[in-house]
Structure formats: structure tokens, C-alpha cells
Amino acid sequence: MARLPRLTVPGYPHHVIQRGNNRQPIFLDSKDRDRILVLLAESATRFRVAIHAYVLMGNHFHLLVTPETVDGLPRMMQAVGRSYVRYFNDRYGRTGTLWEGRYRSTMIETDRYLLACMVYLDLNPVRAGMVGQAGDFPWSSHGHYIGQRHDKLITPHPLAWTLGNTPFAREAAYADLVHAGVSADQQAALTDSALRGWALGGADFVAELEKKTDRRPSQMRAGRPASRVKKPA
Numbered sequence: 001m002a003r004l005p006r007l008t009v010p011g012y013p014h015h016v017i018q019r020g021n022n023r024q025p026i027f028l029d030s031k032d033r034d035r036i037l038v039l040l041a042e043s044a045t046r047f048r049v050a051i052h053a054y055v056l057m058g059n060h061f062h063l064l065v066t067p068e069t070v071d072g073l074p075r076m077m078q079a080v081g082r083s084y085v086r087y088f089n090d091r092y093g094r095t096g097t098l099w100e101g102r103y104r105s106t107m108i109e110t111d112r113y114l115l116a117c118m119v120y121l122d123l124n125p126v127r128a129g130m131v132g133q134a135g136d137f138p139w140s141s142h143g144h145y146i147g148q149r150h151d152k153l154i155t156p157h158p159l160a161w162t163l164g165n166t167p168f169a170r171e172a173a174y175a176d177l178v179h180a181g182v183s184a185d186q187q188a189a190l191t192d193s194a195l196r197g198w199a200l201g202g203a204d205f206v207a208e209l210e211k212k213t214d215r216r217p218s219q220m221r222a223g224r225p226a227s228r229v230k231k232p233a
Contacts, residue, residue, distance in 0.1 A: 007197055008074065009212050010067050012107045013052065013114050013157065015194045016077070019060040019100040026059055026088070026098060033139050036061070036084050041153050043079045047072040050155040052114075055121040055140035057128065062121045064114070066157065077103050106193045107209065107217070109201025113190065114159050118145070118174075120182050120190050134178050142178065147171040 008014065020026040027033050033056045040063075044051050048068035055062050067073040085098045108117055118141075125137040134142045144151035145160070147167065163177075164170035182190075193200035199209055199217035209217040 005215055006074065006102075007106055007199060007209075007213065007215055007217055008067065008070060009107060009209060010069050010072065012209075013064060013066050013110055013117070014073060014105050014107050015117050015190060015200075016063040016065060016073070016103055016105040017060060017194045018077070018081070018103040021097050021100045023059050023100070024098075026061075026084075027056055027139075028092070032088065032091075035087055036080065037153060039080045039083050040076075043076040044153070047076040047079070049073055049076045050157075051153055052155060052157045052160070053118045053121050053141040053145075054153070055124050055137075055142075057124055057130075062124065064117050064121060064157075073105070104195050104197065106197050107199045107201075108190075108193070109199075109205040110157070110159055112202065112205075113186075113200055114157055115177060116182050116186050117190055118160075119178050119180075120187060122178050123181060145171065145174045146178075 027036070036056065040051065040054070043049070044065075049072045050066045050068075051063060052066065053062075053064040065073060067076075081099060081103070088098055089095055108114060122134040122140055122142040125131045125140065126134055131137045134140070135146065135148065141151055141154050143149045144154045145156075160170065160174070163173040189200055196219070198219050199206055206218045
């Protein structure tokens, strides 16, 4: 069965996952992570993609982005992917593929899932046992949002500005969100939707997307094929 094209609509937040082939490491040290951050910054500017959040794990990375154009995200990921593979292969004297196929992504409903997705990204290193708390991991956007550092790669989503009227209030409110964490259901939904490519949100959100793309945004409900009602992923 032919795989569906990626679901990409400009102006909406997209959760992106890129994995190493056979779950092999794609970052071996800080120089590797610095390199991909530089590539992301260059390509995000070139292809007009706002990067709201990120986390660089050992064998994969996550992004939360909003593209301005329909082809901005795929062009950014293609440019970053190709350049980073050349760098990685040259540095470590290897050949061949590095990625586990194409990147995975989907759109998420802003009000329901954007902040939860940011927290989900920040807590990835904690869930993996790499650090005890999100603030101990330097390779994510967490430090930017809690005031530890200024990350030039980050363009905060407008929703993040609603967390408080001052930088200190926003940083404290976001730190509280991370401390509270995400539920197991939210975690599973965020992972599953990105890997499967189905939009994550309520019925109204899915209906809105159906008007903006020829690619169906959600998995069709089993049975009753005549029904127009679709279940969010």
C-alpha cells in the first residue's frame, strides 16, 4: 500500500520526529548537536519556518515548528538532513544512510496541545533517564523558556506569550507546566500522532483542516463508510 503524503498546512504548529536508522546514535558529542542546531537555524530562516521548541536526544530529535509556506517544512528538513549526513559521514569516516527513512510529522491543535507538546519535548531526556530534571539537559529549548539562556533558534509561539505579562511570570508559569508534566494519554497521543501522521485535535480542528488540504487529516473511523465523521488520531 502506498504511504500517504505528509500532512503539512502552513500557519499550523507541526510536531516533527526524525530518527536514526535502526535507532543508531545520530549525535555522539556536543559538536554534533551544535552542528545540527546551526543547520536548523540556517534552513529555518531560508525556508521561513518558525522553530518553537526542540530536543536533541541520542538517536533522534523532535521539533515543534510552524511553516509559513506549504513546502517550507519539507524543504528545511531535506536541507538539514542532507547537510548533516555529509557532515556526520565525513567526521566519522562512514558511508550510507543515517536516517530511518523520511521524517515523521503531523499538525497539532494549538489550544489543546501546543504547550503540552513543548513540555513533552522537554521531558524526553528525563523519561529516557539521561537527566534527573529537564533543566539539567542542555540540548533542548527548555532553558530558553525558563530564562536560563537566550536561544536564537527559538521563535516563541504566540500562545507562549499568554503565560504571563512579564518575562519572569512567563518563565515561572512555564516551569510550573514542566513540573506538572503531561499525562500518559497526552504522551501517547503526541507520539502516536506524529509517527502515524494523523492530525491531533478535536473534531472542529480536523474539520477545519479538511477544508485546507486534499490529504485526509485523520484516520477514518472503522465501519459505516458513508459517514463523514472522522476520529482524531
